[in-house]
Amino acid sequence: MARKSSRDRMTNxxxxxxxxxxxxxxxxxxLVTTTIVEDRGILVRLPPWSxxxxxxxxxxxxxxxxxxxxxxxxxxxxGEPARVSDLRERAKEFxxxxxxxxxxxxSPRRAIISLKNDRGTNYQTYLEIYNEIxxxxxxxxxxxxxxxxxxxxxxxxxxxxxxxxxxxPMIISEAEPxxxxxxx
Amino acid sequence: MSxxxxxxxxxxxxxQTASLPDIIFMLLFFFMVVxxxxxxxxxxxxxxxxxxxxxxxxxxxxxxxxxxxRPVQRYQHIYGTSPRIQLGDAIREPHDIRFFIEEHRLxxxxxxxxxxxxxLRVDGQVTMGIVTDVKTELRKVEQYKVNYSARxxxx
Numbered sequence: 001m002a003r004k005s006s007r008d009r010m011t012n013x014x015x016x017x018x019x020x021x022x023x024x025x026x027x028x029x030x031l032v033t034t035t036i037v038e039d040r041g042i043l044v045r046l047p048p049w050s051x052x053x054x055x056x057x058x059x060x061x062x063x064x065x066x067x068x069x070x071x072x073x074x075x076x077x078x079g080e081p082a083r084v085s086d087l088r089e090r091a092k093e094f095x096x097x098x099x100x101x102x103x104x105x106x107s108p109r110r111a112i113i114s115l116k117n118d119r120g121t122n123y124q125t126y127l128e129i130y131n132e133i134x135x136x137x138x139x140x141x142x143x144x145x146x147x148x149x150x151x152x153x154x155x156x157x158x159x160x161x162x163x164x165x166x167x168x169p170m171i172i173s174e175a176e177p178x179x180x181x182x183x184x
Numbered sequence: 185m186s187x188x189x190x191x192x193x194x195x196x197x198x199x200q201t202a203s204l205p206d207i208i209f210m211l212l213f214f215f216m217v218v219x220x221x222x223x224x225x226x227x228x229x230x231x232x233x234x235x236x237x238x239x240x241x242x243x244x245x246x247x248x249x250x251x252x253x254r255p256v257q258r259y260q261h262i263y264g265t266s267p268r269i270q271l272g273d274a275i276r277e278p279h280d281i282r283f284f285i286e287e288h289r290l291x292x293x294x295x296x297x298x299x300x301x302x303x304l305r306v307d308g309q310v311t312m313g314i315v316t317d318v319k320t321e322l323r324k325v326e327q328y329k330v331n332y333s334a335r336x337x338x339x
Contacts, residue, residue: 019205027212039247040238041303041333049323071311119313123252123306124233126315127332134237182313 042130047174062103063110065094067129071120071181075129084128091136095168108140108168115174120181130172137170144168224273227263228253233308235334246300247331248288250281252314253307267310269318278314281321298329305333 067087068076075082077090095111097104105111113133117126138153141164145153149160156164230253241247251270255263259275268275271284289297302322306315322330 020201020208023205023208023212027208027215030212030215039241039244039303039333040336041232041241041331042235042237043239043241043301043329043331046319046323046328046330048326048328049320117312119311119316121312122308123310123312123315124308126312127233127235127308127334130332131235131237131334138237177312177316179313182311 042127042134044130044172059112060106060110063105064112064114065091065105066114067116069115069117069121069125069129070178071118073122073125084125084132087129087132088136088139091133092140095136095140109166111171113172115172116177118178118181121177133172134170137168140168141165224249224270226251226270227255227259227273227275228268228270228307229256230305230307231309232305232333232335234337235332236337238334238336239331241301241303241331243299246292246296247303248284248300249303249305250284250318251305252310252318254310267307267314269314278317278321281318282325285322285325285327300327301329301331302327303331303333 066076066078070076075084075087077087082090091113094104095108097106115129115133141153144167145151145156145160145164148164149156153161153164228251230251252267253270254265254267255275263275269278269281270276271280276284285300285302288300292300304315304318319330322328
């Protein structure tokens with residue numbers, strides 16, 4: 001050993017092959033113990049709790065886009081039966097009112113989406129409806145952003161976003177659900 | 185010259201394995217970053233609905249999870265078959281949400297409390313009754329930021 005020349009010592013490397021084994025072990029441990037969480041969803045802001053119900057009857061009827069859902073997951077949009085798939089286009093038309101229809105919203109700032117469901121409504125239906133409303137607003141905001149700033153809403157800076165939000169505020173009012181069809 | 189030739193002929197040189205750990209470590213770090221530790225045993229069955237307008241939640245430490253769904257087969261003899269609420273790793277009632285949120289607030293710095301998000305992981309087939317009860321409780325404890333967990337829709 002002592003007679004080993006300096007040249008020999010330099011070519012002697014630390015065997016790093018075992019390091020890979022250790023790293024593999026850790027890797028497998030993390031693979032097994034973790035799950036890739038699909039942490040995505042529809043982000044909403046709930047209204048503060050108050051004991052009395054907000055009274056939407058005082059609002060001008062043309063500014064309210066009412067959606068009722070019963071326990072059979074059927075929709076009633078502004079008094080008429082409707083389908084979820086039509087909701088997005090109808091909401092967009094209602095909010096922007098491009099033809100100045102006197103039955104639709106005066107301006108996007110005044111448009112209110114009113115959503116009322118039953119305790120027996122499926123959560124899936126509820127979320128689909130919510131998704132369509134969010135989709136309508138997102139598309140409108142994107143359109144306006146492109147018009148004003150030449151880029152979609154997501155890419156705007158804070159001030160520009162605020163401007164868009166003031167122009168097209170998202171006002172969704174949820175009434176307390178009716179209690180016809182809840183399961184035990 | 186002759187010595188040089190002799191050495192080459194003896195055996196083929198070993199493959200350099202020194203960079204192998206680096207590659208593996210890279211993989212390891214990737215998995216460590218993209219995954220979170222499984223925090224709770226799933227007692228209720230949750231299949232979230234599909235949606236298109238999704239936002240991803242960023243800071244995991246500021247998110248708490250509320251599961252709503254029917255108990256899985258293994259726990260049906262204890263908790264029944266109707267939809268229940270799971271907080272952490274136990275079945276709870278709606279009025280327990282208050283403590284659940286308060287407890288989470290204690291764990292985060294004070295200035296970040298308004299950024300706390302409740303992620304509702306609700307089964308698509310559950311009716312709105314129980315979801316409304318949870319929402320009401322959240323509103324009562326002033327926990328307004330809510331995420332309805334959903335899967336991206338593949339068209």
